[in-house]
Amino acid sequence: MNERLARQIAFLVEADKLKSIIRRTSLVDLSRRENSAEHSWHLVLVIMVMREYGPPNVDWMRVMEMVAVHDLVEIDAGDVSAYNVDALKVVREQAAADRIFALLPADQHVRFRHLWDEFEAHATPEARFANAVDRLQPLLQNAHAAGGSWRDQALVRAQILDRMAPIESSLPDVWPHVLDVVESFCVAGVLRRD
Amino acid sequence: MNERLARQIAFLVEADKLKSIIRRTSLVDLSRRENSAEHSWHLVLVIMVMREYGPPNVDWMRVMEMVAVHDLVEIDAGDVSAYNVDALKVVREQAAADRIFALLPADQHVRFRHLWDEFEAHATPEARFANAVDRLQPLLQNAHAAGGSWRDQALVRAQILDRMAPIESSLPDVWPHVLDVVESFCVAGVLRRD
Numbered sequence: 072m073n074e075r076l077a078r079q080i081a082f083l084v085e086a087d088k089l090k091s092i093i094r095r096t097s098l099v100d101l102s103r104r105e106n107s108a109e110h111s112w113h114l115v116l117v118i119m120v121m122r123e124y125g126p127p128n129v130d131w132m133r134v135m136e137m138v139a140v141h142d143l144v145e146i147d148a149g150d151v152s153a154y155n156v157d158a159l160k161v162v163r164e165q166a167a168a169d170r171i172f173a174l175l176p177a178d179q180h181v182r183f184r185h186l187w188d189e190f191e192a193h194a195t196p197e198a199r200f201a202n203a204v205d206r207l208q209p210l211l212q213n214a215h216a217a218g219g220s221w222r223d224q225a226l227v228r229a230q231i232l233d234r235m236a237p238i239e240s241s242l243p244d245v246w247p248h249v250l251d252v253v254e255s256f257c258v259a260g261v262l263r264r265d
Numbered sequence: 266m267n268e269r270l271a272r273q274i275a276f277l278v279e280a281d282k283l284k285s286i287i288r289r290t291s292l293v294d295l296s297r298r299e300n301s302a303e304h305s306w307h308l309v310l311v312i313m314v315m316r317e318y319g320p321p322n323v324d325w326m327r328v329m330e331m332v333a334v335h336d337l338v339e340i341d342a343g344d345v346s347a348y349n350v351d352a353l354k355v356v357r358e359q360a361a362a363d364r365i366f367a368l369l370p371a372d373q374h375v376r377f378r379h380l381w382d383e384f385e386a387h388a389t390p391e392a393r394f395a396n397a398v399d400r401l402q403p404l405l406q407n408a409h410a411a412g413g414s415w416r417d418q419a420l421v422r423a424q425i426l427d428r429m430a431p432i433e434s435s436l437p438d439v440w441p442h443v444l445d446v447v448e449s450f451c452v453a454g455v456l457r458r459d
Contacts, residue, residue: 072442079314080442083402084409086310087293090303099281109284112306115333116280120273120373132326139309179314208277215278248266248274 075176082174085146092145095152095220096209104220107142107150110208114138117204124242125200137190137201140183144168153234154224164191193237203241206234207249214252218261227263228253269370276368279340286339289346289414290403298414301336301344304402308332311398318436319394331384331395334377338362347428348418358385387431397435400428401443408446412455421457422447 072080090108097104105113118134142150147167151160172184189198213219221231231253239246256262266274284302291298299307312328336344341361345354366378383392407413415425425447433440450456 072445076439076442080405083307083311083314083405084293086307087406087409089306090292090299091294091296098284099278100285102285105284106303108303108306109300112283112302112309112333113277113280115306115309115329117277119330119333119377120277120369132329135309135326135329136313139306139313175314183313211274211277212281215281245270248270251266 078174078176079179082171082179085171085174086143088146089143092142092150094150094209095224096212097216097219099212099215099219101216101219105212107145111139111142113208114141114201114204117208118200121204121207121242121245122200124244126196126241129196129200133186133189133197134201137186137197138204140186141190141201141205143171144187146171152224154226154230196241199237200241203237207238207242207245210235210238210249210252214256218256218259221256221261225263227265228257229265231262272368272370273373276365276373279365279368280337282340283337286336286344288344288403289418290406291410291413293406293409293413295410295413299406301339305333305336307402308335308395308398311402312394315398315401315436315439316394318438320390320435323390323394327380327383327391328395331380331392332398334380335384335395335399337365338381340365346418348420348424390435393431394435397431401432401436401439404429404432404443404446408450412450412453415450415455419457421459422451423459425456 090106092107093104094107094110095104115135115138118131118138122131144164144167147170148163168184168187172180175183189195190201193199193202213221235249238249253262257264284300286301287298288301288304289298309329309332312325312332316325338358338361341364342357362378362381366374369377383389384395387393387396403414407415429443432443447456451458
């Protein structure tokens with residue numbers, strides 16, 4: 072086997088480990104918490120269904136590619152609750168990106184690393200939409216799972232809305248539904264108003 | 266919430282159930298069998314890494330979309346071993362496709378159903394490549410998991426090669442590696458030669 076194919080396979084085999092990274096979010100049936108690989112698949116599907124709410128002239132292929140790779144760093148750095156980020160998270164994830172994407176042949180290393188850097192920088196319409204669906208999917212899942220991962224984190228309404236803000240700018244027509252969901256969980260006592 | 270958004274969310278919430286459909290293939294570390302949602306994500310990644318081995322002028326976005334939806338019918342129809350298909354599989358999966366894609370608004374229902382029909386028909390270069398990576402990913406996983414799901418199915422070499430044939434036509438430069446893997450598991454006694 073030539074070295075190029077060997078490196079590509081080594082990367083794909085390493086990626087399998089993302090299936091063992093457990094997130095805070097539960098499945099809708101509350102049977103277990105979801106992992107970052109199946110979460111990433113769900114984001115691809117959200118993009119396919121929800122892209123009509125995004126801005127014009129978006130490169131949707133790049134959005135799909137970004138969500139497919141966005142969590143790979145968690146293989147080394149782990150999943151951290153969005154509401155409990157520590158100062159070293161960025162350092163750990165950069166080191167993980169350095170190692171994991173370097174498994175690929177040089178040209179693909181550059182391409183995949185650029186996708187991840189773009190996702191993290193939130194600077195392009197593609198990255199902002201990808202980040203927005205990364206917020207929307209767990210919200211939909213929690214909304215249909217009696218609050219799901221919100222239940223055990225003692226969260227305040229403003230924390231959720233701050234976290235969900237990318238949805239307001241990238242999928243503005245979906246934002247009223249986000250507000251409705253958050254309000255309903257305040258009424259239910261799952262989220263505190265302040 | 267308007268009816269269109271409600272239908273889109275209902276579909277995305279229903280799709281969460283794919284995370285509970287368990288396949289034959291194990292994770293590389295053999296800790297558990299993988300589910301069809303994380304498998305679908307892995308296929309997206311295989312496409313991103315391996316598309317250079319495919320034919321020219323392929324619509325890669327459609328290949329990605331096809332693998333993202335290809336297993337959704339298993340929510341109703343279940344996962345069936347590729348080496349143990351019964352006569353009613355097609356009937357069950359058609360009924361599942363009828364129900365699940367109809368959760369979407371009418372235009373998206375048509376679009377998603379077409380993607381699934383195209384995948385199943387193997388008639389376009391896009392569908393053939395998508396089917397080829399659907400074969401290649403479990404092979405790579407088994408190859409790095411001491412035979413994985415091949416170990417307990419008493420399989421013969423010709424069954425595997427027949428199943429893997431789409432790789433030969435859609436990713437011809439990867440085919441020699443497939444032959445090497447199968448040969449090595451014959452030598453190891455995991456697969457029978459005939």
